[in-house]
Amino acid sequence: MIPSRSSRRPVRPALALALSGGLLLTALTACAGAGGSGGGSSDGESINVLMVNNPPMVELQKLTAEHFTSETGIEVNFTVMPENEVRDRISQDFANQAGQYDVATISNYETPIYARNGWLHELDPYLAEDEDYDAADILTPMQLSLTGDDGKTYAQPFYGESSFLMYRTDVFDELGLTMPDRPTWEEVASLAAEIDAARDDMKGICLRGLPGWGEVMAPLTTVVNTFGGTWFDADWNARLTDPEFREATEFYVNLVREHGEAGAAQAGYAECLNNMTQGATAMWYDATAGAGSLEADGSPVKGKIGYVPAPVQETGSSGWLYTWAWGIQRASGNTDAAWEFISWASSREYEELVGEEIGWANVPAGKRYSLYDNPRYQEAAAAFYEVTRNAIDSADPENPGVQPRPAPGIQFVGIPEFTDLGTRVSQEISAAIAGRQSVAEALEKSQRMAEEIAEEYRSR
Numbered sequence: 001m002i003p004s005r006s007s008r009r010p011v012r013p014a015l016a017l018a019l020s021g022g023l024l025l026t027a028l029t030a031c032a033g034a035g036g037s038g039g040g041s042s043d044g045e046s047i048n049v050l051m052v053n054n055p056p057m058v059e060l061q062k063l064t065a066e067h068f069t070s071e072t073g074i075e076v077n078f079t080v081m082p083e084n085e086v087r088d089r090i091s092q093d094f095a096n097q098a099g100q101y102d103v104a105t106i107s108n109y110e111t112p113i114y115a116r117n118g119w120l121h122e123l124d125p126y127l128a129e130d131e132d133y134d135a136a137d138i139l140t141p142m143q144l145s146l147t148g149d150d151g152k153t154y155a156q157p158f159y160g161e162s163s164f165l166m167y168r169t170d171v172f173d174e175l176g177l178t179m180p181d182r183p184t185w186e187e188v189a190s191l192a193a194e195i196d197a198a199r200d201d202m203k204g205i206c207l208r209g210l211p212g213w214g215e216v217m218a219p220l221t222t223v224v225n226t227f228g229g230t231w232f233d234a235d236w237n238a239r240l241t242d243p244e245f246r247e248a249t250e251f252y253v254n255l256v257r258e259h260g261e262a263g264a265a266q267a268g269y270a271e272c273l274n275n276m277t278q279g280a281t282a283m284w285y286d287a288t289a290g291a292g293s294l295e296a297d298g299s300p301v302k303g304k305i306g307y308v309p310a311p312v313q314e315t316g317s318s319g320w321l322y323t324w325a326w327g328i329q330r331a332s333g334n335t336d337a338a339w340e341f342i343s344w345a346s347s348r349e350y351e352e353l354v355g356e357e358i359g360w361a362n363v364p365a366g367k368r369y370s371l372y373d374n375p376r377y378q379e380a381a382a383a384f385y386e387v388t389r390n391a392i393d394s395a396d397p398e399n400p401g402v403q404p405r406p407a408p409g410i411q412f413v414g415i416p417e418f419t420d421l422g423t424r425v426s427q428e429i430s431a432a433i434a435g436r437q438s439v440a441e442a443l444e445k446s447q448r449m450a451e452e453i454a455e456e457y458r459s460r
Contacts, residue, residue, distance in 0.1 A: 046075045047337050050090055051105040052324060053080045054269075055293050056159055056364040059354065060345060067353055068344050074337045083268070084212045091419070094119040099331035102338045106327040107214075108145035109409065111155045113416050114327065115148030121328040123153045126339045133343045137368045141392055142323050155325040156346045160366030161289040162310070162319035162391030163222060163411075164384075168282045169306040171195065171202065185223065185251060185311045188283065192259035195282045204259035206281040207252065209433040210268035213422025216429055218320065218411040219285055222310060224248040225401040226318035231413050231450060234404035236457040238450035240425070240443050248313075250439045253432050265434035277301055285311065287322070288366065288391055291384040295361040307384040309391060314402055320411035321395035323367065355380075366392060406457065417453045424449055 051057045061078050069075055079101070081089060090104045094114055106114065114120045127135040135143075139160060146155040165188065167179055175198050180187055192204025208216045224230070229245035232238055239245055256264045261275050273290050275281045277299060284290070294305050310319040326342040328335055344350055351363045351371055360380030363371065365388065371377050372389050381388075400410040407414040412422065428442035 045073055045337065046077065047102040047332075047334050047341060048077045048079070048100065049103045049341065050079045050081070050086065050093070050101040052083050052086045054083075054289070054324065056289070056362070057105065057324075059358055059362065060158075060350075060364075063350075063353060063357070068341065072337075072340055072344075074340060076341060082270075083214055087214065087419070094327075094329055097329070097331040099329060099333070101329060102332040102334050103326055103328055103341060105158065105324050106155055107325065108142075108321065108323050109412050109414065109418075111146045111325065111327060112148050112414065115150075115152070115154040119330055120154040121330050121332070121335055121338075123156060123328070123339070123342075126343070127153060127156075130339075130343055133347060134370075137348070137370050139367055139369060139392060141321060141395060142325075142367050145321060145323060145397070146325055155327040156342055157323040157325045157367040158346055159289060159364035160321075160323040160392060161287045162321055162366075162388065162395050163219065163286060164288050164310050164319060164387055164391055165308050166276065166284045166286070166290065166294065167191075167306050167308070168279075168301070168304055170304045171199070171282045172306070175199075179306060179308055182309055183311045185226070185313050188285070188311050189251070189255050189259070192255065192283060196259050199282070202279065203261050203275075203281045205255065205283040205285070206261045206267065206272035206275045207256040207264070207285060208268050208272060209256055209260070209264035209430055210266055210271070211423065211426040211430040212268065213412065213419055213426055215268045215426065216433075217422045217426045218322075220249065220252050220429065221411045222318045222320055222400075223252050223313075225410065226311070226313045226315045227251070228314045228402045230401050230403055230405060232406050232454055232457075234406055236406050236454045238447055238454040240447040240450050246439065246443055249429065249432075249443060253429070253439050256433055257435070265430045276305075288319075288384070288388040289364075291381070291388065292362045292365065295381065295383060297359045297361075303383075305383060307387045309387065309394075315400075317391075317394045317396075318400075319391040319395055321392065321397055322411065351377075415453070415457075417456075421449055421453055 064076050093100050142157045142160045146153060148154050172179060177191055177194060195204040208219050210216055224245055227244050227248035229242055229248050230239050261267050261281055269286060272284050272286055273293055276284045276294060291307060295302050312318050328338045332338055348370055354363045355376060360377045363377060365371055372385060378385060395410060397408040397410050412418055425446040428445050431437050432439045432442040
């Protein structure tokens with residue numbers, strides 16, 4: 001039975017006052033919070049939430065009014081946008097402390113940077129007081145990834161993920177192909193070629209090609225890592241034209257051009273998910289979160305997908321570590337109501353709700369130990385839950401490649417400048433996928449961009 005919201009700890013005005021008292025001037029200056037434009041009502045009965053339009057968030061939006069607002073009286077005004085657009089909107093609003101949004105979906109990339117800049121509310125007081133939330137149940141890699149340099153917690157995960165390879169077991173059986181338990185990228189490329197040669201109605205693999213530091217650069221950077229490359233070495237020298245980086249990029253671009261989806265230069269996570277669901281591709285390397293949609297009730301490919309660890313080359317593993325998490329803007333005047341929403345959306349209670357109303361395979365996973373011990377989830381997610389958990393556990397943001405790095409991150413470089421640098425480089429890579437330039441030309445331009453950043457860090 002799903003616990004009632006009425007059994008949860010009520011909103012705590014005194015705690016909110018303690019947290020926000022020193023920020024009163026900031027909040028008033030930003031016209032946020034109490035009576036501010038877009039900041040919600042002064043009594044905390046309304047909050048504005050800005051989030052990415054991934055399937056788990058869309059499901060959350062549908063469930064909130066009936067299962068959260070009806071219990072708490074807190075109205076949630078959602079703004080839902082595609083990934084690249086929502087990142088821009090969040091960074092603008094939080095950087096300016098405009099206070100238009102109380103809560104936003106941020107990741108383990110943004111959280112330490114935003115915390116360092118003073119843009120987020122610390123959540124440790126809430127975590128200490130809210131026993132019902134059970135912060136100790138959050139997976140350690142996810143919790144650590146959402147802390148600031150000061151060791152304090154600034155966000156809570158909605159779902160967490162690593163990356164793995166998904167493939168059509170029925171197609172492999174039909175063609176007499178065998179997926180290795182721990183495939184290399186060379187083996188994946190060979191399998192994609194065999195599928196293309198045998199099937200006219202299906203491409204061998206889907207890989208992101210859409211520009212964006214969180215789109216094409218995410219999977220590509222994991223390939224670079226396992227091929228032995230890196231964006232920057234430990235001394236802040238840019239390495240985008242090194243042989244290892246070039247080999248990995250040429251491999252990725254050639255694979256998606258020769259055996260990937262049509263229109264690959266404009267295909268991101270959503271497009272590859274659709275291609276896999278509709279039977280247009282036999283393999284897909286991407287986020288572990290995609291499995292929930294593939295195995296959902298009503299999915300045309302439910303029960304037809306196999307899952308293996310992210311392909312490797314020179315490293316023992318290569319899956320990324322990522323979480324879409326909830327952060328409260330420091331300029332918000334509705335921190336108690338914001339926490340009440342966060343604590344519900346990231347709770348075991350919400351996982352139970354999704355499991356019973358939508359399906360256990362759809363639960364926003366990757367964040368709580370208890371979910372992976374839940375027999376109902378294990379049954380529904382039998383095809384992928386162990387591979388997902390192992391991928392998260394084996395992800396190492398501090399040492400994702402074969403050489404020391406100057407900043408943490410697996411599929412990104414954990415510095416503020418990476419959003420702009422990664423986006424500009426992604427545009428060059430996407431142009432190479434589209435055939436408008438060679439990989440060598442793309443990386444020469446990208447190296448010059450990276451050298452500008454590297455010079456700044458070397459001089460500090």
